[in-house]
Amino acid sequence: MADSWDESFDPGSQSDDSYQLERTHIEPIYDAFVCPLTKQVMRDPVTLENGQTFEREAIERWFKECKDSGRKPVCPLTYTELKITDLNPSIALRNTIEEWNARNEAALLDIAHRTLSPGSSERDILQALNYIQHICQKSRSNKHVVRTTGLMPMIVDMLKSSSRTVRCKTLVTLHIVAEEDADNKEVMAEGDTVRTIVKFLSHELSKEREEAVSLLYELSKSEVLCEKIGSVNGAILILVGMTSSNSENVLTVEKAEKTLENLEKCEKNVRQMAENGRLQPLLTRILEGPSETKLSMAAFLGDLVLSNDMKVLVARTVGSSLVNIMRSGNMQSREAALKALNQISSSDSSAKMLIEVGILPPLVKDLFIVGANQLPMRLKEVSATVLANIVNSGYDFDSILIGPDHQTLVSEDIIHNLLHLISNTGPSIECKLLQVLVGLTNSPTTVLNVVAAIKSSGATISLIQFIEAPQKDLRLASLKLLQNLSPHMGQELPDAFRGTAGQLGSLIKIISENNGIAEEQAAAVGLLADLPERDLGLTRQLFDESAFELVISRVVSIRRGSTRGSRFVTPYLEGLVQVLARLTFVLGDEPRALALAREHNLAALFTDLLQANGLDKVQMVSAMALENLSEESKRLTILPELPKLGFCAAIFPCLSKPPEVTGLCRLHHGTCSLKDTFCLLEGQAVGNLVACLDHTNEKMVEAALAALCTLLDDEVDIEQGVMVLCEVEGIKPILDVLLEKKTEILSQRAVWAVERILRTEDIAIEISGDPNVSTALVDVFQHGDYRTRQIAERALKHVDKIPNFSGIFPKAEHGVGLSQMSIS
Numbered sequence: 001m002a003d004s005w006d007e008s009f010d011p012g013s014q015s016d017d018s019y020q021l022e023r024t025h026i027e028p029i030y031d032a033f034v035c036p037l038t039k040q041v042m043r044d045p046v047t048l049e050n051g052q053t054f055e056r057e058a059i060e061r062w063f064k065e066c067k068d069s070g071r072k073p074v075c076p077l078t079y080t081e082l083k084i085t086d087l088n089p090s091i092a093l094r095n096t097i098e099e100w101n102a103r104n105e106a107a108l109l110d111i112a113h114r115t116l117s118p119g120s121s122e123r124d125i126l127q128a129l130n131y132i133q134h135i136c137q138k139s140r141s142n143k144h145v146v147r148t149t150g151l152m153p154m155i156v157d158m159l160k161s162s163s164r165t166v167r168c169k170t171l172v173t174l175h176i177v178a179e180e181d182a183d184n185k186e187v188m189a190e191g192d193t194v195r196t197i198v199k200f201l202s203h204e205l206s207k208e209r210e211e212a213v214s215l216l217y218e219l220s221k222s223e224v225l226c227e228k229i230g231s232v233n234g235a236i237l238i239l240v241g242m243t244s245s246n247s248e249n250v251l252t253v254e255k256a257e258k259t260l261e262n263l264e265k266c267e268k269n270v271r272q273m274a275e276n277g278r279l280q281p282l283l284t285r286i287l288e289g290p291s292e293t294k295l296s297m298a299a300f301l302g303d304l305v306l307s308n309d310m311k312v313l314v315a316r317t318v319g320s321s322l323v324n325i326m327r328s329g330n331m332q333s334r335e336a337a338l339k340a341l342n343q344i345s346s347s348d349s350s351a352k353m354l355i356e357v358g359i360l361p362p363l364v365k366d367l368f369i370v371g372a373n374q375l376p377m378r379l380k381e382v383s384a385t386v387l388a389n390i391v392n393s394g395y396d397f398d399s400i401l402i403g404p405d406h407q408t409l410v411s412e413d414i415i416h417n418l419l420h421l422i423s424n425t426g427p428s429i430e431c432k433l434l435q436v437l438v439g440l441t442n443s444p445t446t447v448l449n450v451v452a453a454i455k456s457s458g459a460t461i462s463l464i465q466f467i468e469a470p471q472k473d474l475r476l477a478s479l480k481l482l483q484n485l486s487p488h489m490g491q492e493l494p495d496a497f498r499g500t501a502g503q504l505g506s507l508i509k510i511i512s513e514n515n516g517i518a519e520e521q522a523a524a525v526g527l528l529a530d531l532p533e534r535d536l537g538l539t540r541q542l543f544d545e546s547a548f549e550l551v552i553s554r555v556v557s558i559r560r561g562s563t564r565g566s567r568f569v570t571p572y573l574e575g576l577v578q579v580l581a582r583l584t585f586v587l588g589d590e591p592r593a594l595a596l597a598r599e600h601n602l603a604a605l606f607t608d609l610l611q612a613n614g615l616d617k618v619q620m621v622s623a624m625a626l627e628n629l630s631e632e633s634k635r636l637t638i639l640p641e642l643p644k645l646g647f648c649a650a651i652f653p654c655l656s657k658p659p660e661v662t663g664l665c666r667l668h669h670g671t672c673s674l675k676d677t678f679c680l681l682e683g684q685a686v687g688n689l690v691a692c693l694d695h696t697n698e699k700m701v702e703a704a705l706a707a708l709c710t711l712l713d714d715e716v717d718i719e720q721g722v723m724v725l726c727e728v729e730g731i732k733p734i735l736d737v738l739l740e741k742k743t744e745i746l747s748q749r750a751v752w753a754v755e756r757i758l759r760t761e762d763i764a765i766e767i768s769g770d771p772n773v774s775t776a777l778v779d780v781f782q783h784g785d786y787r788t789r790q791i792a793e794r795a796l797k798h799v800d801k802i803p804n805f806s807g808i809f810p811k812a813e814h815g816v817g818l819s820q821m822s823i824s
């Protein structure tokens with residue numbers, strides 16, 4: 001008797017958790033069945049001339065080794081030389097072995113039938129599963145037997161075992177049973193077998209997971225099973241996740257990838273894959289599929305929610321194809337292409353790709369064309385949405401030709417057509433077309449073209465009227481557009497606001513909404529803030545609408561932290577402060593402005609806003625407002641009434657002393673306060689302004705320095721102004737501004753301020769020893785404009801760098817006010 005089975009079935013090499021052949025149930029192996037060379041049961045026995053029998057493959061290999069080593073062929077058992085090496089098939093023995101195998105396989109199957117039940121031990125079940133694996137691997141016909149004898153449902157039931165080892169062995173067994181057997185695969189498609197197998201995919205990093213993927217890959221070779229696998233909830237999602245995992249076994253990832261490739265045979269699966277981030281199969285069908293498939297896949301693409309990276313992938317892969325369908329397809333195809341383009345155009349990167357493959361000419365044509373081939377209004381809305389997405393990508397649109405007469409998107413006739421459409425369509429399309437204009441006016445290279453076209457078409461009032469639209473999106477688009485236009489429209493926009501009934505009130509109503517700060521409110525107050533601040537008529541109209549009281553209450557509320565925050569709080573506050581600062585430009589012309597500034601102590605409010613760190617615009621506008629308020633202090637300060645001199649004092653003034661008045665402002669020599677006369681000395685404004693001189697934003701430094709310069713003006717006590725700056729340690733920061741020379745405006749203002757500071761002899765003596773200051777003044781003296789050079793010359797005289805006699809310039813008035821300098 002031989003000690004082992006054939007090569008494919010060796011129970012002696014199995015571990016304890018696999019089956020051991022129970023010889024009481026299986027016929028013994030006869031010596032004649034076993035090849036002397038392989039020690040395995042023979043499949044194709046052949047006999048030599050000396051009567052010895054071997055496995056054909058083994059003896060042929062023996063003879064080859066003899067030949068390769070230069071030896072004569074000998075019998076491997078007797079070592080006698082063989083005259084001939086002919087191999088005679090042992091047909092009778094082979095038939096006997098086959099009959100013996102059949103009886104043993106039947107016995108193994110019988111054991112499996114009796115063992116595969118929940119009541120059996122784990123060891124017996126594992127043994128039975130190994131029996132089944134063995135007979136199926138030996139012969140494909142045995143797989144038919146497994147199916148017809150009803151074993152397959154019993155094997156599947158073992159997937160529910162509480163033993164992980166049994167479950168794993170069952171998955172392997174099902175794989176072997178199904179391999180290259182379409183009928184067995186179809187049997188597995190019945191019932192919940194596939195769903196049960198898919199559940200094993202959720203077992204993270206386990207042997208079961210690996211075997212389940214391997215089994216699904218085998219099953220996915222059947223088109224019937226492809227649809228079945230795809231129909232199991234979560235199957236495709238998990239498989240897609242496995243292909244992108246870095247923690248999975250490499251072979252498992254490969255099997256998951258191949259499974260998905262097989263599942264692509266079913267269009268439903270392709271759609272599911274696209275929903276779960278695997279877009280390439282869907283894109284391939286758009287590129288290569290028949291017309292019907294292209295149409296259905298493009299339509300499905302239009303309904304997907306894609307990440308920006310996915311939009312870029314789609315645009316790169318099928319953008320050109322979709323544009324071609326939109327350009328030349330029938331109405332149904334154009335609709336599908338438009339919806340897909342709408343989906344992928346909302347990312348800046350993908351929008352730019354679509355521009356490069358030529359989307360603009362057919363898109364604009366579809367919007368403007370009328371007649372038999374025109375798009376229905378619902379598709380024009382989609383076209384308008386795509387165009388809005390494209391335009392807001394930041395591309396340079398004045399260089400892209402879109403018409404036969406070399407028009408671009410910002411050509412006057414194209415803008416006129418857009419404005420005409422806006423006036424003659426429904427709210428949805430109007431909103432999208434306004435967004436197109438918003439995108440075009442966002443760019444400094446195209447905004448002037450749009451402004452010119454709007455002015456030439458007389459559309460300003462029409463655009464303003466959208467502020468009163470009931471649709472929030474339409475109002476927001478209108479506000480954004482008007483805000484972009486405002487800096488370039490001159491007086492036309494404020495005149496239109498003043499001349500149209502209700503629009504200004506509607507704008508203020510939007511700002512006043514008390515349900516949190518939304519983008520619409522920020523845009524509304526931003527538009528109002530950008531209107532010319534010196535327009536007295538508009539400011540008076542804002543008074544009539546009680547706008548300033550509203551603005552003040554909102555600013556105070558935000559500063560106290562009692563307003564609900566959102567990402568629009570900052571632009572909203574910036575706009576509010578800008579609107580409030582309008583008051584400071586009309587204090588001398590509008591009594592209501594002065595009264596309101598005093599009533600609400602605006603000087604203190606702007607002083608507080610100087611400390612709004614991180615809000616550069618708020619700080620800058622507050623500094624500008626304080627400059628305006630401080631300029632008014634000279635007019636508002638109440639000068640003391642001195643008693644009239646007596647008769648003797650009038651004749652002999654040397655015999656009398658001037659009356660002393662205490663409690664007066666050292667700067668203005670009158671009665672001052674921060675609230676009523678806006679004197680900066682009375683609050684913390686000077687210190688806060690000095691702190692702003694160290695700001696990284698040059699515009700902020702310009703505004704702060706301009707406000708501080710009001711302390712050194714000719715109409716105040718300059719020496720006391722210098723002393724105030726000394727007390728708050730403001731001299732050095734002003735000198736640093738001079739030394740840094742960040743901008744021409746800063747340089748001019750710093751020179752003006754330094755010259756006045758140097759009029760104080762002690763400071764001049766101290767600074768004269770600083771070569772950096774002298775060098776900076778000399779540089780301005782040599783390279784500044786005419787008036788600044790005059791001031792620099794006087795400053796250099798203060799520090800004895802220029803002799804104090806007739807200078808190189810014509811004699812000028814000693815006091816040059818900051819307002820007289822050529823500073824914009």
